[in-house]
Amino acid sequence: MSLVGKFASVGSATMASRVLGFVREALIAALLAAGPVADAFYAAFRFPNLFRRLLGEGAFNSAFIPLFAKELEGGGQAAAEVFARQVLSVLLVILIALSALAMIFMPFLVGTVIAPKFADTPDKFDLTVLLTRVMFPYLAAMSLVAMLSGVLNSYRRYFLAALAPTLLNIVLVLVLLVALYNDFAPDTVGIALAAGVTISGLLQFALLYAAVRRTGFGLQIARPRLSKPVRRLLWLALPAAITGGITQLNLLVGQVIASGQDGAISVLNYADRIEQLPLGVIGIAVGVVLLPELSRALKAQDIKEAIYLQNRSLEFGLALTVPAAVALIVIPAELVALLFERGAFGRETTLLTASVLAGFAAGLPAFVLNKIFTPAYYARENMRTPMVFAGANAAVNIAGSLILFPQIGVLGIAIATSLAGWVNALLLAGALFRYNTFRPSALTGRRILLIIVGSAMMGGLLFVLSGWIGPVLLDGNILVRIGLMALVIAVAGGFYLSFAILTGVFELSQLRKLMRRGRKTSSADSDEPANPAKEE
Incomplete structure (x- = not known):
């Protein structure tokens, strides 16, 4: 499968999640708006999400x-299974200890880290x-x-x-549909949402554990041991972990500062939800695919392939992100009204x-970059340099x-979050x-320049x-608004796509391959075990 095809595979799955995320946020907005329960839920959800990025996605990916x-x-599947088993066992010990401590000291954490200014409103503090x-x-x-996920991506x-x-x-x-149908009280909605979050985590673990087993990969719990690979x-x-979670850390800093203004946390989350659609579909797709592909190229000392991967990733990421950012800056109110205003x-x-959405959108290309x-850096096992730069990012964000x-x-x-992203x-x-x-x-330089020009024209x-x-x-009427918004997006998107094809930003041959790929089953996601050492 081509690199763009792999981006599209991950992007399509992420798109499904983001679309459902809009439905979720629209229901929360209708039931809770920017009230105290919404503030409490988003503040509470931000904390495990932050540590998920720090200890989970950031560290392991x-x-x-x-x-x-x-x-x-180096050692084949048997060596990889031993390594994964050792990591799983050590990870479980860390997670159990961390969860126990967090549960015990949660009032302290909420009062000092999560939302310190909620202490002025005892009911909101206790609910959080x-x-x-x-x-x-x-x-x-x-x-x-x-x-x-790391195991599956490596395969x-x-x-x-x-x-x-x-x-x-x-x-x-x-959960929200049940709450809406039964007219739950706001506090009950918040508790039901929190329980749903935990249940969803268990379901995701069960799904991926079954998927890993279907590859023929044996993953079992062993006695925790700090072997040399685990220590590494x-x-x-x-x-x-520090670098990978910097976006969440910046949002947490913003949340702490915003907790002194009623409704501000909810507004940040509603705006972030819209911004996360292009960021998730494009940025996460590129990040998920690029790291294992680049790691394999560098392990094989194929520098030409590594440079090719980085150039194509840069073109693909900016070709979709820059016009998305322009659209979010030009028509943010129309989008927010259509999605949430009810x-x-x-x-x-x-x-x-x-206004907050436009502020976030200004930094969208930087977040994808x-x-x-x-x-x-990570493919070369250089973790220190991104960490130092992440520290500069955090300093700019907090000061701003x-x-x-x-x-x-x-x-x-x-605005401060976007500025920090560009830094x-x-x-x-x-x-x-x-x-x-x-x-x-x-x-690549020529194509990036054309992307900027085409996006500016589309913005006009x-x-x-x-x-x-x-x-x-x-x-207008909701059905009329949906139809008109679809028309506006189609006209603007069609203009940009035509410009990109005519100027060579997009290659027609790649687009045709991508369209054909959508009608076929990819061997990378089939039920048959894949050979991780063989290029598809």
Whole structure:
């Protein structure tokens, strides 16, 4: 399967999760709007999500995959099974200890880390403590899911690992529909959502455990032992966890600062949900595929292939992200109104959420660039450099949020997050260029310039269209608004795609292959065991 085909495989699975995520957020907005229960739920959910990124996805997708690939290619499947078994056993001990401590000290954590300013509202504070305790086992389940995903990705089984997060949104949508039908009180809705989060984590673990077993890979619990490969993993995982979780850390910092303003946390989450659609479909797809592919190329000392992978990833990521960012900046209010404005979610909340969305969108290309540049370090087992740059990212974000929030409110947090993302991306790119690890080819540079020009022209078209039919998009009948929004997106997207094809940003041959691929079953996601050492 081609590199773009692999991106599309992961992206399509992530798209399904993100679409269901919109349904989930729309239901939460209708039931809870930006009220105290929504604030409590999002604040509580942010904490296990943060540690999931720090201990799970960030550490294992960055440190586990290169080491697992080395064991797989050096000692075969038997050596890889021993390594994975040792890692699983040590990980379980860490997760059990962490979960026990968190449960005991949760009031302290909420009062100092999660949402310290909730202490001024005792009911909201107590509810946040309860919800965090209910959903904290999700952390343990998802950290194990991250490890299982790493095994599947190393076998080039990308699709199912990317599809698993859909279970979270399926469970929560079902919970919300039951709550809506039975007219649950807001507090009851919050508790039911927290329980649904934990249940979804267990379901994801069961799904991926079964998928790993179907590959013929034997994964069992053994006596925890800090073997040399495990110690190497832990040594690499610490800086990788810090770096991989920097986006979540920045959002947590913003949450702490925003907790002093009623509804601000909910607004940040509603805006972030929209931004996560292009970020998830594009950025996560590139990051998930690029690390194992790049690791294999470097292990084989195939520098030409490594450079090719990085160039194509850069082109693919920016070709889709830049126009998406422009669209979110030009028509944020129309999008927020269509997706969320109903029930308790009013026009005032729409306009505030739209401004925050535009602030986040300004940094969207940078967030995707971070997903593209970081694997170049991780594949070489260089975890320290991204960690140092992540520290600069956090410093810019915290300073920017503290300066801007008192001046322009919650919008300042979004702007600070975007600025920090650009600082991180420029530092990563600059170091790669300086050490001659990666330099974009002349063709890639030309295509990036054309992407920017085409996106700017598309933005101008969107601006004109929104001027003509913007009032209808905000206040018209819901079916009319859906139809008009689909038309606006089709016209703007068609214009950009035509420009990209005519100027050579997209190759028609690749697009045709991608369309044909959608009608076929990929060997990478079939039920037959794959040979991880063989290119498809």
